[in-house]
Amino acid sequence: MSAESASQRGPAVGRGARMRVAVLAATITELTETGYAALTVDAVAQRAGVHKTTIYRNRKTSDRLVADALTHHFATDIPIPDTGAVRDDLRALARSLVAAMTTHAGRALLATALSDAARTPELAEIKRVLFEDRFRRAEAVVTRAVERGELPADRAVDVALAAAHARALSAP
Known part of the structure; x- marks a missing residue:
């Protein structure tokens, strides 16, 4: 060199x-x-x-690199809370998600994950990996709530994360 x-x-x-x-x-x-x-x-x-x-x-x-970087970034910037109460966990998770997604970097990274995913197989795979990781991590919130008897075993985490993503995407 x-x-x-x-x-x-x-x-x-x-x-x-x-x-x-x-x-x-x-x-x-x-x-x-x-x-x-x-x-x-x-x-x-x-x-x-x-x-x-x-x-x-x-x-x-390079697509694997992007998927790894996005997964690591969002796992670090949007930690999965454990407050002892599902309501507080979901609120904290939603607040972290919105805070991370409404920054300049968050918007740019979300655009990367979502922009042309429907037309570009590489981006579709990155999006799949990213969201699969986020949902896998967030399942702990629901699992703990079910174990504490706070929730029936359903898909509450899907609804909470979908609402937070929608809010983050609609922010100016």
């Missing part, structure tokens, strides 16, 4: 969890700034301070 190409990349981040977080954060930043259509693994690698082969070694496609 030439000194010039090394200086164009960000600081070296090492291996393991630190490298993974740097790559996922760089992907989120690239999606927010340039959008899905303009995202390149080269740009993500440069921003993260890694070589692009590092990214491809861990994720075989």
Whole structure:
């Protein structure tokens, strides 16, 4: 590697969890700034301070990278609460969801996940993975409520998350 190409990349981040977080954060930043259509693994690698082969070694496609980054981002920014009461859990979850989705980055990332999913198989898969992960994580709220006798075993979490998503999408 030439000194010039090394200086164009960000600081070296090492291996393991630190490298993974740097790559996922760089992907989120690239999606927010340039959008899905303009995202390149080269740009993500440069921003993260890694070589692009590092990214491809861990994720075989750029779509897998985007899906991993979005899933990680939303899992981090929208934690699943455990307040001890389903009503409070669902309110906290909805507030976190709306807060995350109404930021500039949240809107850009949601646009990535939803924009052309009906026409683009890659985006449809990213959307499927993202929402599957969110619903899987949120099931804990309903499971705990059912165990405490607060809810019958139904699909209450689907309704709560759908309402929060609709509110986030309609915000100016």
